[in-house]
Amino acid sequence: xxxxxxxxxxxxxxxxxxxxxxxxxxxxxxxxxxxxxxxxxxxxxxxxxxxxxxxxxxxxxxxxxxxxxxxxxxxxxxxxxxxxxxxxxxxxxxxxxxxxxxxxxxxxxxxxxxxxxxxxxxxxxxxxxxxxxxxxxxxxxxxxxxxxxxxxxxxxxxxxxxxxxxxxxxxxxxxxxxxxxxxxxxxxxxxx
Numbered sequence: 001x002x003x004x005x006x007x008x009x010x011x012x013x014x015x016x017x018x019x020x021x022x023x024x025x026x027x028x029x030x031x032x033x034x035x036x037x038x039x040x041x042x043x044x045x046x047x048x049x050x051x052x053x054x055x056x057x058x059x060x061x062x063x064x065x066x067x068x069x070x071x072x073x074x075x076x077x078x079x080x081x082x083x084x085x086x087x088x089x090x091x092x093x094x095x096x097x098x099x100x101x102x103x104x105x106x107x108x109x110x111x112x113x114x115x116x117x118x119x120x121x122x123x124x125x126x127x128x129x130x131x132x133x134x135x136x137x138x139x140x141x142x143x144x145x146x147x148x149x150x151x152x153x154x155x156x157x158x159x160x161x162x163x164x165x166x167x168x169x170x171x172x173x174x175x176x177x178x179x180x181x182x183x184x185x186x187x188x189x190x191x192x
Contacts, residue, residue, distance in 0.1 A: 172188075
């Protein structure tokens with residue numbers, strides 16, 4: 001009972017605290033404003049990271065996988081928490097990975113694993129996981145099945161996870177155009 005009370009108190013203080021904000025300044029630099037309103041610059045040059053721009057006004061509703069050479073090599077649609085405070089903005093990290101997981105707070109009625117390929121990034125249970133990107137979540141980030149399988153395999157424990165309510169696509173677009181539109185045409189030897 002004491003454990004439940006302490007967790008409830010922590011969760012309420014989390015929801016009522018001044019919001020964090022993360023603002024992309026370039027592909028690998030960000031302005032981070034913590035709960036006390038103090039701003040600092042985060043530079044992730046030379047590091048692999050995941051950035052999620054949640055689906056709200058002035059944002060993309062996409063995830064971006066950025067490798068240590070600064071290339072956005074994978075991106076896809078997401079859905080997030082229905083209310084702003086349900087999906088916390090800021091700089092986090094992959095705390096744990098769980099291939100098959102069922103939410104204890106929001107389980108599926110049929111008992112199925114409703115949080116497959118989970119990359120947990122907060123101690124409150126927020127995760128990036130397989131889900132329907134057309135429906136809002138209870139705070140997690142839903143990613144489509146094909147994308148989450150690749151992202152899950154690539155992500156390491158401790159990898160930075162950035163949540164923003166601002167657009168990132170204008171930084172990612174040149175890489176994504178090159179990756180998704182450079183179609184190479186191969187022919188068999190001797191044929192043209």
